Amino acid sequence: MASLFQLIPLIFSIVVLFGFMGWFQIDLNFTTALLSSIMIGVGIDYTTHFCWHVREHYISIGDLSVAIEKTLSINGRGIILNALSVMIGFSALIFSEFLNVRFFGLLMILMIGTCLLGALVVVPAFLIQFQPKFIINQRKCNG
Numbered sequence: 068m069a070s071l072f073q074l075i076p077l078i079f080s081i082v083v084l085f086g087f088m089g090w091f092q093i094d095l096n097f098t099t100a101l102l103s104s105i106m107i108g109v110g111i112d113y114t115t116h117f118c119w120h121v122r123e124h125y126i127s128i129g130d131l132s133v134a135i136e137k138t139l140s141i142n143g144r145g146i147i148l149n150a151l152s153v154m155i156g157f158s159a160l161i162f163s164e165f166l167n168v169r170f171f172g173l174l175m176i177l178m179i180g181t182c183l184l185g186a187l188v189v190v191p192a193f194l195i196q197f198q199p200k201f202i203i204n205q206r207k208c209n210g
Contacts, residue, residue: 073111
């Protein structure tokens with residue numbers, strides 16, 4: 068079940084990314100095709116960190132909404148700073164003379180931003196709505 072929640076921001080990001088590429092008629096080529104595989108490696112980290120900290124806060128607090136709020140206020144900053152630093156790193160590609168590399172840089176920034184939004188907005192909504200066992204049952208086991 069936890070792995071399904073890990074996929075939420077990735078699916079969100081893939082839909083936004085390829086929708087953006089289609090809307091602006093950016094070709095799917097060798098360079099842009101790499102985006103999906105990089106997205107999996109980069110985007111899953113934000114959700115993993117978020118869910119881990121929600122679980123840890125839930126174990127000590129016992130209230131899922133408060134655990135999510137605490138995670139967003141304490142650990143959310145680190146997740147945001149991580150995403151921003153990666154986005155800044157990829158922004159250097161925007162200045163490339165090669166059009167494909169320039170598109171790659173722009174799309175990476177978009178992709179990381181949508182993965183971040185997915186992890187900090189979409190995942191908390193799903194956690195509150197579905198209250199998954201990989202978070203809720205931890206209190207019973209540890210408390």
